[in-house]
Amino acid sequence: MERSVNMERSYNKRQEAKPHIAEEWVGKIYTFICIAFLVITIFSMVYFVASKGLSTFIVNGVNAFDLITGVKWNPDIDIPQFGALPFIFGSFSTSILAAIIAAPLGFCAAVFIVELAPKFGRRFLQPVIELLAGIPSVVYGFVGLSVIVPLFRDLFPGQGIGIAAGALVLSVMILPTITTIATDALSELPAGLKEGSYALGATRWQTIYRVALPTTMPQQMTGIVLGIARAFGEALAVQMVIGNAPHIPHSLFESTSTLTSAITLSMGNTAMGSVQNNVLWSLALILMLMTFVFVFIIRFLEGRKKL
């Protein structure tokens, strides 16, 4: 008798256990669908952009080498010329120049936050810099257009638009990225390293310059590459201040274009499927390939972390 009650109990228990198992599957399937959506999205993104971008070469017969090295961009004449080198040059020059401006500033800010004035830095400077990251890019473009461009027009020959204005706007935009990573790297530095250096009689600057900087170099580079990647893909802020003339400029203050600005400006004005439109997708493909390159550089740098 007792045994059968026990059996009944265990039977009931098994019955009760079932909804739990069903619930487990709900969780598993739901989260899996979410991650699958993400992975499928990125694959279709790569596929669609690549197939559109490659059709310039396959369907329209444009020579890929000519596209990358040509300097003449005349898509609307009888025998259209598609030389995208000015755009590629514009993208690289603005983003690298922006990193050259922003990297020392970001490093100094990080040193200030971690070493010089941790209290004030963490409470005030760091939130301020994070706030910079939140400002929309069109607002940067607007400020660049109404402050930096007129300023450059007065100070230097030319219209004020061009690589210098673009790089300056971008440098403010990527400063938060570089600073945040530099700050994290410096604060992860083991105290023993610093204390050892101080114990040998080194000054604070010697410690920063000879110990902290070399040890955190891979992370600092990661921050800079992330900044360059962000600057490289930025579209509207640059487009507003760069002038958008499709040729390689002779000075930093002459109108030029970037990959993103060319895409932004012409995508709406060309018919889907025409060679003029397809070649813009090729520019997008170059942009995408560069993103991959940046991601792999960052991965490589992360592998070289010394801490």
Added chain:
Amino acid sequence: MSAKTVDKIATGVIMCVAGFIIAVLLGLLGYILIRGVGHISWDFLTSAPESIRAGGGIGPQLFNSLFLLVLTLIITVPLGIGAGIYMSEYAKPSKLTSFIRLVVEVLSSFPSIIVGLFGLLVLVNKFGFGFSLFSGALALTIFNLPLMVRITEQGLRGVPPQQKEASFALGISKWKTIRSVLLPIATPVILSGTILAAGRIFGEAAALLFTAGMSSPRLDFTDWNPLDDRSPLNPFRPAETLAVHIWKINSEGLAPDAPQIAAGASAVLIIMVLVFNLGARALGRYMTNKFTAAK
């Protein structure tokens, strides 16, 4: 030069740089606010834009931005949290998992314009959603998913492992543990991260140019039926957001007061972003104090 002098000079330079950065930010904010706030009035915030005459407002654009933000969050939050839970709780360390991590990393560093182009090709043309709020919301979802995944992972990783083990020890299933133990503890982090993401969505323009469109049909703000063409709530109508509007009037604005409108709209955008930022901070702090024993 002695090492001590160099140290002093370097310290001075670093101090100056820090001061310079603060000055740049304050100058930036001050410039936008001083130039723009004077132009903000109730009329400016609610009236429709004028293409050629002066005196246009940003009413529909402001509404579009807010509506698009809500739509995007409705799609992004469940997807992002789900994917984040998978990455932090279900994914076993394997080649596949590290591959997914790489994919997420790549997606997070994709330029927003590429996401916009993908939206144009697939959402607008292939799926036939047209230039619409819905296409825009999906494009922004793609753009923000990696961020949402990272935030969720961060939040879940911050939960003390003892809490999870205690729940398992009581015989509670994994999914139930995630839902009723891990997620509530991670909520402050996830919520403040989501608000920061919302600020990003609010200011994004490049991904929207070719998905949500650059024009806004005449809206009838008395018609709240989401199926009508002129209803503001119709998700399948083209919608120019505030950020796109700023870009458009700066590059091709014909109205005589375009610079003022751009300044006013920028100020509105900045104020909203500041509200999101400070709100996220305050809420995060409040919830941490409320939910945990930390003082």
